[in-house]
Amino acid sequence: MRFEKLLPALKPGTYKLTNASPYKLQQTCEPKFRVGRFVLVADAAHFCNPFGGMGLTGGFGDVGSLYDCLAGIHQGLATQDTLDKYIEIRIKIWRDMIDPIPRGNFRRLWDEAAIPDRDQFIETCKRAAEDKEMARELAEVHTISLCRRVQR
Numbered sequence: 001m002r003f004e005k006l007l008p009a010l011k012p013g014t015y016k017l018t019n020a021s022p023y024k025l026q027q028t029c030e031p032k033f034r035v036g037r038f039v040l041v042a043d044a045a046h047f048c049n050p051f052g053g054m055g056l057t058g059g060f061g062d063v064g065s066l067y068d069c070l071a072g073i074h075q076g077l078a079t080q081d082t083l084d085k086y087i088e089i090r091i092k093i094w095r096d097m098i099d100p101i102p103r104g105n106f107r108r109l110w111d112e113a114a115i116p117d118r119d120q121f122i123e124t125c126k127r128a129a130e131d132k133e134m135a136r137e138l139a140e141v142h143t144i145s146l147c148r149r150v151q152r
Helices: 002-006 054-074 081-098 100-110 112-130 132-151
Strands: 027-029 046-048
Touching: 027 081, 046 054, 046 081, 054 081, 054 100, 081 100, 100 112, 112 132
Parallel strands: none
Antiparallel strands: 027 046
């Protein structure tokens, strides 16, 4: 029944289900990314489900920021304490920016109570696809909102 709901053209008896592997929503963030000289980044530090593409994006942010910290330490422009600040900021970014997006997407997909939110979200995406100015404004508002959350 679930496949028929997702893919209405498929009717029972017209296909054979040979394998099923339900996906378990997982969103985790380690409380510590650093122990001594070891630093966790990307999926080792925080796992993000694929409902929004934020896992890869967050990993890129981790690696780029960590590179800057390590380069500063290597060049004598920063101390080891910089790594602790890096971790504090990256955990905050995961919690305030990365985590909410896939959680919201998952909720819109599977929570019956979220149908009005899902319909509004899809309608907004359709309008933005046709209206480039609206798309630009949405991107700007979203970016500003995310930056403000991280600054808090």
